[in-house]
Ligand SMILES: NC(=O)C1=CN([C@@H]2O[C@H](COP(=O)(O)OP(=O)(O)OC[C@H]3O[C@@H](n4cnc5c(N)ncnc54)[C@H](O)[C@@H]3O)[C@@H](O)[C@H]2O)C=CC1
């Protein structure tokens with residue numbers, strides 16, 4: 093039974109799902125050294141923001157197949173290191189959207205009305221109403237940095253409260269922003285005009301210290317900043333200085349450069365700052381959502397099925413994935429076949445999507461073909477995660493083309509491999525029932541289903557040759573399941589494709605090559 097290590101607090105519903113297929117150990121709060129020691133025995137890790145999955149942990153995880161992040165941000169996982177090792181990293185892109193957006197809104201209103209301090213004062217037996225005069229958000233300008241899932245939900249709610257909305261997000265169009273009720277502006281303008289600024293971007297090298305002393309200098313003295321995204325997007329030192337000197341009016345922070353927040357000057361500040369311990373995703377609903385979402389994906393990957401929200405596999409909507417699944421199998425089979433026909437080192441692979449298939453997203457099909465191509469050399473070490481990197485590292489030039497005019501089957505896939513031992517091509521298609529057919533080898537038309545063990549020959553089309561190969565295999569007790577010949581012209585060149593029940597015994601290929609008229613022979617295991 094596979095083993096899953098749950099490293100951070102996860103809702104029980106997720107653990108129940110995993111327990112159907114795996115032994116689940118819950119060990120939260122382990123230091124990195126401990127994790128490095130125990131990770132070799134695990135097939136999967138399930139984490140939240142509390143655990144840093146470093147390169148050292150990934151390299152020690154000899155059995156690791158998947159790292160599941162029960163939440164959105166994967167900045168605590170060394171994703172490139174996981175990708176190189178072929179480990180899938182999945183997250184829950186939508187499970188906590190509402191929770192995080194509502195927390196940002198709660199912080200905005202709390203800042204405006206001094207809720208935390210006012211609450212504390214009443215609990216301290218005071219009744220001070222003058223100290224807590226607030227400001228309204230109605231008709232104020234909210235600047236949203238990052239108009240993705242959380243930013244958009246914040247926008248909808250803020251609009252309903254009568255706020256004017258500005259947004260900065262270089263990856264979305266002005267039309268999309270307008271649909272959400274926001275005016276898309278440059279960052280400087282957002283800094284200059286906003287009464288409230290809320291951050292909803294991932295932490296990347298570009299967004300680190302996006303809010304620094306220079307940025308703060310552009311803001312109004314009445315501006316309040318809310319960070320429910322990631323620590324480190326705000327330069328905490330610069331923020332502290334600005335708040336202390338009254339250059340901006342306030343800040344509410346849920347996330348910090350280092351978590352848990354240790355010694356920090358931010359704690360010295362008064363009601364102008366609100367600090368919460370990374371609570372954005374901490375609602376009952378969100379925790380069920382993310383636990384189910386990620387546990388199901390870990391379960392699926394452990395059962396050999398694809399994950400729906402992998403961050404290091406070509407991004408695919410589950411519906412698209414479902415639709416493409418038979419084509420991925422086709423691409424992988426053809427990649428494996430053409431790789432074996434080419435033998436030697438493949439230098440380039442052309443992948444041509446033909447007919448109806450040309451209308452599909454090609455990237456996953458390309459990855460599947462590369463996985464198939466490299467599977468002879470790398471066996472189970474190659475997967476959908478690392479196939480492209482492995483191909484690149486081997487210097488394989490990948491050329492992707494489309495020919496939508498071609499009318500055969502319900503679309504077909506043509507692969508052509510050029511390598512140190514020559515050039516070969518194969519074409520395949522899917523029948524109505526999803527069955528794979530190899531429809532062409534080296535431009536010779538055939539129609540055969542792939543078989544575990546196959547023999548391909550290139551020969552002169554002449555009487556007697558098929559009989560000779562049949563008797564030769566018979567004399568070595570090789571049972572032929574099916575045989576087909578493809579040719580372009582009578583008595584020209586032809587290919588023969590044999591499906592056999594067992595692997596071809598040692599030495600027979602050399603015997604086949606001795607048969608007069610046979611030019612080439614290949615044995616293939618799919
Ligand atoms: N405090 C908490 O507990 C939680 C925090 N988060 C954090 O919230 C952030 C946003 O999450 P989602 O909205 O779900 O992600 P998303 O991917 O839907 O949206 C992020 C948006 O940021 C934009 N973006 C990327 N780089 C940018 C840049 N340099 N400048 C401006 N915009 C940029 C993207 O185009 C995208 O529209 C993530 O960092 C996530 O980790 C998410 C959930 C809970």
Ligand SMILES: O=C(O)C(=O)COP(=O)(O)O
Pocket residue numbers: 140141142162163164165166188370371372373374
């Ligand atoms: O989903 C995210 O990105 C979060 O920041 C939530 O973090 P958490 O799972 O609550 O540790």
